[in-house]
Amino acid sequence: MLSPVTDADGAPFWRYAARGELRVQTCAECARPRFPPRPCCPYCRSFASEWRLSGGQGRIWSYAVPHPPLLPEYAAHAPYTVAVVELADVPGIRLVGNVVAAAGAALDSVDPADLRIGARVRVVFSGGLPQWVLA
Template structure:
């Protein structure tokens, strides 16, 4: 048995509604669920549109660009398994082509860079970022790069 406080978070739990998000991520695409009845985008994915209650949806490709809406530097880290990477960041990104959609991730210098690869002094609300994907426990996981490093 593993101890959740000493083991790093390796990969997300994938449910039926969110499975397409991760399938597109594996192809290097950022897609967001959209209602085909009213056109509203929604994240996290769910079976029913919260705006019009339709069960019809599609997955729209996004540009992958956004801006840092908020961030935190867990210090000390919340889980001991991340202590060696402290100080690292967790950011909330507002998508450029869907400003009401916000995704959580880490700002890194390269897709496979450690979570502490960006100098904490470079974090800025409003900084422009671009999505990238890296394999975490066999799942392509979104991370973010500064548009102008």
Template sequence: MSDALLSPVLDEDGAPFWEYAARGELRVQACAACGELRFPPRPCCPHCHSFDSSWQRMSGRGRIWSYVVPHPPLLPAYAEQAPYNAVVVELADAPRIRLAGNVVAAADAPLNSVDPARLRIGAGVKVAFVRLDDITVPRWLLERT
């Protein structure tokens, strides 16, 4: 992956997440028995222990639950993109679900395209998808500019 540098781990449980992302959809695994949402994806519901699941479409909106601007970058390959952010986003329609990612100025913008001073805990974000080499990944855009 040229731009993302760290590639997502693709496994059987998470494969549908990436397939939906390639279509521009943010979906979260849901238990078909009790309806509880879960992320990261896994074969068994931690609430009722059912192995039946489906994928529920999310609105793609959330808020910054936490963030960090690594100083210096933790991995040498990221040095050119510093200062960049790493965020944890709490989904608006599933507050117990949190996804890691980056806030960028546009889906295909570099990781350092948003001034870290603009980031705030609780700031509204919306998902945007970008194709990087052979996988489509979600990134986050600030809702208010």
């Protein structure tokens, strides 16, 4: 499994994910959520932020099924599903992740024919990585 590359702004996201929590960076001044994490609020320009817990429910906004040829690190897992999920409790925030049958299941454990735009999903965690399962 590939590990995420973290930076100072995104590191809290990954620390929470390692604990099985899906949190979204939110401006402490105007309360608007933002993703990807960044140091300054794009709405009010404040540098104050906090990490709010999400319920982890959402809908598939888009998805793709990569097939070889791919980078060597990914080729052994293909074909697999990568989805863009819009969070139900944080509208406008979309996260990317794999759709799997259960936490820790193989990346190719869901038949792409079972997916559709708008399908309900919920977050699960495997090795500190958020993944999505059909709800």
